[in-house]
Each structure stands twice: as structure tokens, then as C-alpha cells.
Amino acid sequence: MAEEVSNKQIILRDYVKGFPKESDMTLKASTVKLKVPEDCSDALLVKNLYLSCDPYMRSRMRKIEGSYVESFTPGSAITGYGVAKIVDSSHPNFKKGDLVWGITGWEEYSLIRSTQGLFKIHHTDLPLSYYTGILGMAGHTAYCGFYEVCSPKKGEYVFISAASGAVGQLVGQFAKLLGCYVVGSAGSKDKVDLLKNKFGYDDAFNYKEEPDLNAALKRCFPNGIDIYFENVGGKMLDAVLLNMRLHGRIAVCGMISQYNLEEPEGTHNLFCLITKRIRMEGFLVFDYYHLYPKYLEMVLPLIKDGKINYVEDIAEGLENAPTALIGLFSGRNVGKQVVVVARE
Numbered sequence: 001m002a003e004e005v006s007n008k009q010i011i012l013r014d015y016v017k018g019f020p021k022e023s024d025m026t027l028k029a030s031t032v033k034l035k036v037p038e039d040c041s042d043a044l045l046v047k048n049l050y051l052s053c054d055p056y057m058r059s060r061m062r063k064i065e066g067s068y069v070e071s072f073t074p075g076s077a078i079t080g081y082g083v084a085k086i087v088d089s090s091h092p093n094f095k096k097g098d099l100v101w102g103i104t105g106w107e108e109y110s111l112i113r114s115t116q117g118l119f120k121i122h123h124t125d126l127p128l129s130y131y132t133g134i135l136g137m138a139g140h141t142a143y144c145g146f147y148e149v150c151s152p153k154k155g156e157y158v159f160i161s162a163a164s165g166a167v168g169q170l171v172g173q174f175a176k177l178l179g180c181y182v183v184g185s186a187g188s189k190d191k192v193d194l195l196k197n198k199f200g201y202d203d204a205f206n207y208k209e210e211p212d213l214n215a216a217l218k219r220c221f222p223n224g225i226d227i228y229f230e231n232v233g234g235k236m237l238d239a240v241l242l243n244m245r246l247h248g249r250i251a252v253c254g255m256i257s258q259y260n261l262e263e264p265e266g267t268h269n270l271f272c273l274i275t276k277r278i279r280m281e282g283f284l285v286f287d288y289y290h291l292y293p294k295y296l297e298m299v300l301p302l303i304k305d306g307k308i309n310y311v312e313d314i315a316e317g318l319e320n321a322p323t324a325l326i327g328l329f330s331g332r333n334v335g336k337q338v339v340v341v342a343r344e
Contacts, residue, residue: 002035002088009077009107010321016061019260019329024061025078025322032109035088042091044112046084048104049344051318052132053325053337054080054166058259068284077105083121083131084110085344091115099124101131106321108341117289123300128344133166133336134299134310137285141253142170143295144288149251149281150227154179157221159240161207162231164191164311166336167253169199171229173308176200180227183220185236187331194334198309213239224248233258234265241269244278252282260329311335 011028036043057080060072072078082104086096094100094115102118104110112118121131133139145167146152158175160168163184172195175182184195185207195204203220210216217225217239224245230237233255244250258264273280302308313333315324321339328337 002033004031004033005109006030007032007107007109008318009105010318011076012061012072012074012078014074015063015071018262020058020061020326022322022326025325027319028077030107032111034109036090036111040090040111040113042115043089044086044091044094044100044115044118045088046100046104046110046112047087048082048084048106048108048110048341050083050129050132051104051106051321051339051341052081052136052138052166053321053328053333053339054138055254055256055259055328057325058329068286077107077110079103079105081132081137082341083128083136094118094120099128101136106318108318117286119292123296126300126303129312129314129338129340130303130310132338133312134170134303134308135296138166138336139170139299140288140292140295141285142167142174143299144285144291145229145251145253145283146171146174146227148288148291149283150229150249152178152180152227156180156226157223157245158182158227158229159217159221159225160184160229160231161236161240162186162254162256163201163204164194164199164334165231168229168231169195169311169335170308172199172201175227176202177302177307185216185232191331191334194311198311200309207236214242217243227251229253230255232256233267238267238269241267241272241278244272244276246276248276248278250278250280252280256329313337315339317341 007030009028083101086098099121158180162168164186172182183203192204195201228240228250230252231254234257313335
């Protein structure tokens with residue numbers, strides 16, 4: 001008989017309207033057997049070590065149709081990216097003791113029925129938590145969004161919103177390594193200082209202290225913007241469109257300012273796409289997973305040589321996961337928000 005152990009879970013109570021609250025989620029006690037059920041072929045039972053808090057998870061808290069990700073199921077454990085250790089496996093390509101990153105449950109142990117989009121971790125000489133960020137989905141998002149979607153060139157003018165977050169902090173550093181002029185926006189003085197002093201941005205500003213975003217961008221980019229890495233949407237996007245240069249590129253990664261609104265804000269300056277011949281393209285990291293080995297080949301030496309800086313915001317314990325996730329939407333986190341469930 002397989003050993004049965006406790007399995008704490010973070011449950012979504014019901015679909016959420018407006019700004020989510022910690023009370024929309026609850027910690028539930030359950031149990032799990034440490035063995036893949038006999039009727040599950042090619043499945044894994046994993047012990048979760050680190051969980052990733054990501055803005056896209058907000059959209060999964062409402063009932064949505066036709067989205068690229070499914071809604072969470074009220075009454076069940078929510079899911080997201082994480083790092084885990086395999087406890088038992090019925091899959092020929094994964095064995096007990098392997099470390100993996102990919103979609104898992106917000107719980108101590110998860111049964112993973114499909115290994116699609118699950119990656120083995122081979123480089124364990126860096127912190128495992130990095131696979132929730134710089135070596136995982138967030139890092140790969142920054143890589144494919146900047147290099148594949150934006151097609152950057154040395155010397156171009158690059159602007160990044162939400163620039164101190166998990167993706168933004170890396171996009172800016174990739175751009176600097178390429179020889180671009182880089183400016184970022186963030187929501188506090190400490191984050192602005194981080195952009196300038198740790199991540200090497202040429203300039204940065206606190207958008208909360210700027211009554212006129214158009215004027216702020218003109219001050220930072222008197223010659224205009226070639227590349228905008230979009231994480232925010234709303235008023236920021238409208239102001240950026242006015243400041244784009246001819247043949248500029250906008251990679252639409254996220255729009256966190258819109259996620260908690262019942263009626264999204266309109267965008268008024270889209271005519272600039274025509275007059276300035278701007279290419280604006282949304283993208284999903286899933287479409288670029290075939291490039292993940294190429295990304296690791298590039299980024300691992302940069303990390304080990306100290307050419308890339310990376311900041312994590314660590315929350316200890318599964319019980320603190322709701323607080324950590326909700327904090328994303330008020331900018332409480334500094335850097336990549338990670339939840340520690342267990343340290344192996």
C-alpha cells in the first residue's frame with residue numbers, strides 16, 4: 001500500500017469580480033497517496049517545491065470562454081507554474097527523483113496527468129527557484145518577446161513598462177547587452193532605483209508620480225521609441241503610441257492595468273499604428289517553447305558570469321501564497337514573486 005500523507009491546497013472559492021482578495025482563496029487540508037494511480041498512464045506524482053505568482057493567473061479567476069488558458073475550477077486547487085520533484089512516475093521519460101518545471105497545482109503534492117510543456121531541470125548549480133523565473137517561463141517570455149517579436153538592433157531606443165517585474169527586469173538587461181538605450185517605468189522610488197542601479201537602465205521613472213505620461217516619455221525619449229515591451233496597457237499604451245518612431249515595434253506581453261477592470265479602458269491613439277507604420281504584436285510564450293534550449297544556451301553563461309542580475313521576492317509557506325499573488329496587482333512585490341512550498 002502506498003503511503004498516504006497530508007496535502008495542503010490553495011482553493012479558489014468562486015469566480016472573482018473586480019480586484020481579487022486573499023479571502024477569494026482558502027487553504028484546505030487534504031491527503032494524497034504517494035503513488036501514481038494504476039489507471040493513469042504517462043503520469044507523474046510530484047512534490048512541489050516552488051510556485052510562481054504570475055499576473056495572467058488573474059484572468060483564470062473569472063469565467064472565460066475561448067481564452068488561451070482555462071478558467072480555474074472553484075472548489076479545486078488553483079494551478080500555475082512551479083518547480084517540483086518527482087515522487088512517482090508511470091511515464092518512461094521521467095523517473096523518481098527528477099526535478100521538473102512547468103504547470104503544477106498550488107498544493108504540496110500534485111498528480112500531473114500530461115507532461116506536455118513540462119521541462120526536466122538539468123542545471124542544478126543555480127537556485128531551483130530560478131526555474132519559476134529567469135530560467136523558466138518568465139525568462140523565456142522576455143527572450144522570445146524581445147528577440148523574436150521586437151527584432152532589436154544595436155543603438156535602438158527601448159521602453160519597458162512594469163520594468164522591475166519578472167519579465168521586465170530581464171528585457172531591459174537583454175536590451176542593454178545588445179547596446180540599446182533603455183528606459184523603464186515602475187511604481188515606486190525603490191523600484192526606479194533598482195532599475196537604474198542594479199539592472200543598468202539608462203533612465204527610469206515612477207509612473208505614479210507622473211501627471212502626464214506623454215510628457216514623461218518625451219523627456220526620456222526626445223528622439224522617440226523604437227521598441228516598446230508592453231506589460232501594462234491602458235493610459236501607458238496610449239502615451240507610448242504618441243512617442244513611437246517610424247517603423248517601431250511593440251511586443252504585447254501583458255496588460256496588468258486592465259486585469260481587474262470589469263470594462264477595459266479604451267485605447268485612443270491607435271491611428272499612430274498607421275501614420276508611423278508601427279508593428280504591434282501580441283505573443284504567447286507557448287509558441288516559442290521550441291527555442292527554450294537556445295535560450296538556456298544564451299542565458300546560463302550570462303548568469304554565471306554576473307552579466308545578468310536577477311531579483312526574487314520570496315514568500316515562505318503555501319499558506320502565504322494568496323497574499324503573494326494578490327500583491328502583484330498593487331505592485332507590492334519587488335522582482336519575481338516566488339512562493340516556497342518546500343526546499344526538497
